[in-house]
Amino acid sequence: MTSANWLFLTGMMGAGKTTVGQRAAQALGWRFVDLDQRIEQEAGSSIASIFASEGEAAFRARERAALERLLTATPPSPPSPGDSPGTVLALGGGTFVQDGAADLLRSHGPTVYLNVPPHELVERLSSPEAASRPLWGDAEALEALLARRHDRYLTADLTIDAAGLEPGAVCAAVLQELGQISALRGFDALKVELGSRSYPIWIGDGGVEEAAEMVGLQLGALDDRPSQLFVVTDDRVAPLYLQAFEERLRRGPWRVSSVVVPEGESSKSLDRLGQVLTALLERQPGRRDVVVALGGGVVGDLAGFAAAVMLRGVRLVQVPTTVLAQVDSSVGGKTGVNHARGKNLVGAFHQPTAVVMALGMLQTLERRQVSSGLAEVVKYAVLDGEPLLEELEGRAERLVAEPQQHGDLVARCCAIKARVVADDERERSGSRVTLNLGHTFGHAIEAMGGYGEVTHGEAVALGTLLAARASRVLGLARSPSEGQLELEGRLEALFKRLELPTEPAGYLRQGRQMAGWMKQDKKAQGDQVTLILPVAAGDVRLHPVRTEALPTLLEQLARGSQGG
Ligand SMILES: NC(=O)c1ccc[n+]([C@@H]2O[C@H](COP(=O)([O-])OP(=O)(O)OC[C@H]3O[C@@H](n4cnc5c(N)ncnc54)[C@H](O)[C@@H]3O)[C@@H](O)[C@H]2O)c1
Incomplete structure (x- = not known):
């Protein structure tokens, strides 16, 4: 597959090549061409009469010539600056299956097969307008024709199962899938x-x-x-x-x-x-x-x-x-x-x-904002487990310096979030709650600073660190394997390398005020706040704490700093 300036739609008559093609062209800002219409214009007669008067072989020759003319012609209108106009071409039902056609098309752009089962095609073709289609005889003939062509159709770059779908949905699926094979815009x-x-x-x-x-x-x-x-x-x-x-x-x-x-x-x-x-x-x-x-x-x-x-x-x-x-x-x-x-x-x-x-x-x-976002990435790593955490430890400085180079990490975080959201969209069953790791402490820290002193991400970094410390202080944290720092120490080192704050002492000193903000947390229920505490990378526990016990816990955390 070379350029993205052509998009070819193939499939049986009635598969929706024209309607879907028009939509796709509109969405892409490209022109739309229907090959059958082009042939009719050039011949000055309908496909049905060309078939009737000249036979199928002559029609195929015309079809091939029209296709080659289209593919070799220069773009129809002068492109505007920075524009790369393309063409969505709806092929005739038989075009793609002619010898050599698939290779020719593929050398210009992606080919897409709209796959519709025969019974649905028959339904669609039973309209009065469809009667003039040359190869449309009856259901049996259509089924036989599809059986002859199907394997060839399946060699298209992409097959879209369009059964039962509205043209808009088929179009969206085509464009989405094309993105997935990176034919469109990377x-x-x-x-x-x-x-x-x-x-x-x-x-x-x-x-x-x-x-x-x-x-x-x-x-x-x-x-x-x-x-x-x-x-x-x-x-x-x-x-x-x-x-x-x-x-x-x-x-x-x-x-x-x-x-x-x-x-x-x-x-x-x-x-x-x-x-x-x-x-x-x-x-x-x-x-x-x-x-x-x-x-x-x-x-x-x-x-x-x-x-x-x-x-x-x-x-x-x-x-x-x-x-x-x-x-x-x-x-x-x-x-x-x-x-x-x-x-x-x-x-x-x-x-x-x-x-x-x-x-x-x-x-x-700004660099500070990059670091801020990376705090949430660390949160995902603590939730997801060792491999992601080690990955971050392996490239911390590069992440801050060139965040645009790490699409793989963005995708991994999005995939984790997508999975959790699909499982618990409204934070009811518990799995989505875990995404709030570091946020109960963090939101309190943000509020104490009047939402300006620290960024959201910086607050999340401090909050995640405090969650790890709480896990240790409360005796939940698992001992690290030999030669490895325990989680809190690892997180502290990682946050430092990511240029994030690691010193929550100033907030902990105002324990009563901090506890007051923590009680406002959305996860507070009656006189309880549920903390999300990491036991180890990839293992977090929901840990309910009575709100009246929060000041004591915060004092413990202040004393429990490993630095002092
Ligand atoms: N809805 C959720 O699920 C969810 C999850 C996490 C955080 N949040 C919220 O997100 C907010 C924090 O988001 P944020 O950190 O993106 O803050 P932000 O939106 O304030 O952006 C940070 C700064 O970067 C600037 N900026 C944005 N894009 C830029 C770019 N490409 N180049 C230069 N500057 C750019 C902004 O103008 C702003 O000054 C908080 O309010 C937090 O509560 C929501």
């Missing part, structure tokens, strides 16, 4: 499996333009395409990326507008939410319209919550631009804002339609 896909609300996570090496293009592609393939896209971003991301992002999105069949909020945690407030909603409602959104969150976790949580509540819920696409948002906050559907009583206390579960991340955008991130 994106890899993961999936959050939530039945009919499942969604893809696209991870690509590119930058803002690739991200915008992928967003357009995803939305363009929807059956109920939006007519407006609302990009929500912050005033640090906007000067870097908004113009390019919007420009690329505007190539699609929708209006694009944006709302820019001040950067930082203070934007996760009810006031700011109100302002965002007002700005969006002034644009008269419809239920099909889409909010696109372009930014870090703050923008994702705020814009996500706005999408969850506007018109009782519109669709959301997450385009995370920080390490933290890429590995964690953009996946899983938690949205919300802070309240004077505590962090993230007002919010909603609202799963996105897609998550699109471009690693190239991490290059502009």
Whole structure:
């Protein structure tokens, strides 16, 4: 497979090559050509009459000539700067199975077989318009024809089982799978499996333009395409990326507008939410319209919550631009804002339609923010087990210096989160609760600093360290194997190398205040807070603590510092 400038659809008559092809072309911003129509135009007569008057062999010769002309012709319109126009070509039912055709097509671009079982084809072809199709006789003839062609069809680069699917869904599947074989834009896909609300996570090496293009592609393939896209971003991301992002999105069949909020945690407030909603409602959104969150976790949580509540819920696409948002906050559907009583206390579960991340955008991130996001990566490693933890220990400095080079780690974290979310979407059965490792201490630390002194990730690093210390102090931690440091010491060393804080003493000294914030935690139930404590890498325990016992525990943790 060479370039991505051609996409060929093959399959039997009635498989949906034209409809799906038109949709795919629209989503990609490419032109669409139907080979049969092209032949009819060139011959000045219908396929049926060519068959009748000249026979099948002559038709095949015409077909081959038309195909070769198309493939060798220069692109029809002069490309606009930076554009790479392509063509989606719906082949005739027999084109692909002619000798040599598959190789010829494959040398130009991916070939996709739309596989529809014979009984469904018969149903589709039983409409009066289908009667003029030359090789369509009866169900038996069609079945025999499919049997003759099927093995050849299966040699296409991709087979999509299109049985029972609407054209929009087939189109989405084609585009999604093409991404998976990297024929399109160098994106890899993961999936959050939530039945009919499942969604893809696209991870690509590119930058803002690739991200915008992928967003357009995803939305363009929807059956109920939006007519407006609302990009929500912050005033640090906007000067870097908004113009390019919007420009690329505007190539699609929708209006694009944006709302820019001040950067930082203070934007996760009810006031700011109100302002965002007002700005969006002034644009008269419809239920099909889409909010696109372009930014870090703050923008994702705020814009996500706005999408969850506007018109009782519109669709959301997450385009995370920080390490933290890429590995964690953009996946899983938690949205919300802070309240004077505590962090993230007002919010909603609202799963996105897609998550699109471009690693190239991490290059502009401040070093401190890179480190901050890596704290969540360490959290995943503590949850997942030794191999991931050792992997981080092996490349800590490189992670901070060049976060855009570590797509494999981003993908691993997303895969863990996707798995946990699929298992326990609303944090009911327990597995999703574990993702809060380090967060009960961490949220308290963030609140004590007035949400500005430490970043979320820095607070999570301190919180994870405290969770490991609590596990040791409470006698839960497993002794390390010989020659290895115990978990707390390992985490402390790793956080230092990742340029994250490792000294929670200042917070622990204000134990009563810290305990007060911990009681506000969403995992607090009655007079109990459930701490998530790592016993070893890959093994965490839910450990309930009476809220009145928290100050004592915090004192123990202050005394239990291995440094003093
Ligand atoms: N919803 C969830 O499941 C979930 C999970 C974890 C964290 N969170 C939330 O995420 C938030 C923290 O997210 P964050 O760390 O991304 O913070 P953030 O959104 O404040 O981003 C950090 C800073 O980086 C800037 N920035 C973003 N992208 C950039 C880029 N590509 N180049 C340069 N600068 C860029 C932002 O403007 C901001 O100044 C917290 O509010 C936390 O509660 C939510």
